[in-house]
Amino acid sequence: MNGAKVDFRGAAGEGVTWTLLATLYLRAWESRLPEPILGDRYAAEAVERIDYDFAALRRRVRPASNQFLVALRARQLDDWSRAFLARHPNAVVLQLGCGMDSRMLRLDPLGKLRWFDVDVPHVIELRRRIYPERGRYTMIGASVTDDGWLEGVPADRPVLIVAEGLLPYLTPDEARTLLSRLTGHFTAGGELIFDAPAPWMARLVEPFRWAPRDAREIERWNPRLRCAEQTPFTTHHRRIPVRRYRVLYRLMHAVPALRNAYREFRFTF
Template sequence: MATKVRLSGERATLLATLWGRALDARSSASILRDTMAIQVVEQIDFDFRRTGLRPGEEYTVALRARQIDVWAKEWLATHPEATVLHLGCGLDSRAWRLDPGPGVRWFDVDYPDVIELREKLYPPREHYTAIGSSVTDLAWLEQVPADRPVLVVAEGLVYYLREDEGRALLHTIVERFPLGQFIFETLSRRGMKLQKMNKAMQTAGAKVYWGIDSVAELESIHPRLRCVTVMSALDLDGYAALGFKYRLLVGLGRLIPTLRKMATFYRLSF
């Protein structure tokens, strides 16, 4: 029996990204090859055409996820005994895609109703724990041992947080763990205003709150934080393999400073 889904606001955006990964996986030229996304979509009783994801946007979804996967793999390769905090995990199968070794403890964190949904759709796996909590209710961190280096992955999350809550979240994690790295993407303040053109966000009724314009804003959260990488979303690897129209739009966007800085990917170490 298919699982019914009733989500709204930022929670509902997870359906658009899940659909994007599934569409990409069905393509003969798949970028992410997330075949598990197809399996999950087939278990859900929902018309995914209603997510607001426009044709072609599945490429952006897949490119974003692949870049974060690449950075996560790089970090885990040098930290085989580590803890992963996958914040705002939604219905992402990242733990299965990366399939880290037995020395890695993986924690998926999202709202209780999202985690309840995940548990209906995903099989159990070793060294894996799902925590049902708002990421900003910092009590959930008490469920996570702090004895190992930590990798914090937050795809499609940061801009939905209020600034004070987001800063408190990052600060608390840095204070709690001996060393680690954050991997996430942000929107600039101007980019937040342009989200009125994002149909998937409009359809979900999602609101963004925290815009970030510089590395200094992030490094000011804690003295131990240092930026390792800053990358515009328009510089993600893989655009060259897409169709001419898409390559043209990306090329034009790179020439316009406001668009180039609209969405940015960061790696922060501590």
């Protein structure tokens, strides 16, 4: 990343695009803790580079508490990604709804991997101003609900599909069609990892349109998908470095409805 400021003020807008700056900001905030869970220094560098009203954003996102939700979620997906990539060094990684996420830099995968980050065209246009495309790293500007964008992605290598903070914004039909298109395309199989709220939680959050009741619902949709793990977001509460939030998350973990309010899923196919 070089030093010039990039103007996101008009471009980032509201709605779902706004959310990608919120998650970026929360990861940047968390990286400044003395013992961070994720420690995403690339997020901190990106926030430094972006010209945007982050003071107004901070008032909306309440980083002191929400940084942990975002850091725990990203850390779980990073851990699953690292484990998969250690087993499949020649894999393809396909990250859907990448926003300004820096997973590709955090995991720093070397060697024979190919990595594709996908988001809607105007987000990819912003992303290119912050993160350069290089060698085995490609960005695709397309809606995941469109036809055709998968055509250039190699289908004959094991694939890791990461969808962080994306699927709840799709309708159930769009999510189901996407999953079927993905498992149909990648003939060598792989893993699909993502997060999703519980249905009651999705009803409380304005832009959310889809929330699975449980992993079986997804297996019934798509018989190629087999759930390997479904992990409540509170599972790793011990990693939280601030005592009062560690206690709060531990209490939430003890109550089944709250524990399952937000989960991360790992499917194999």
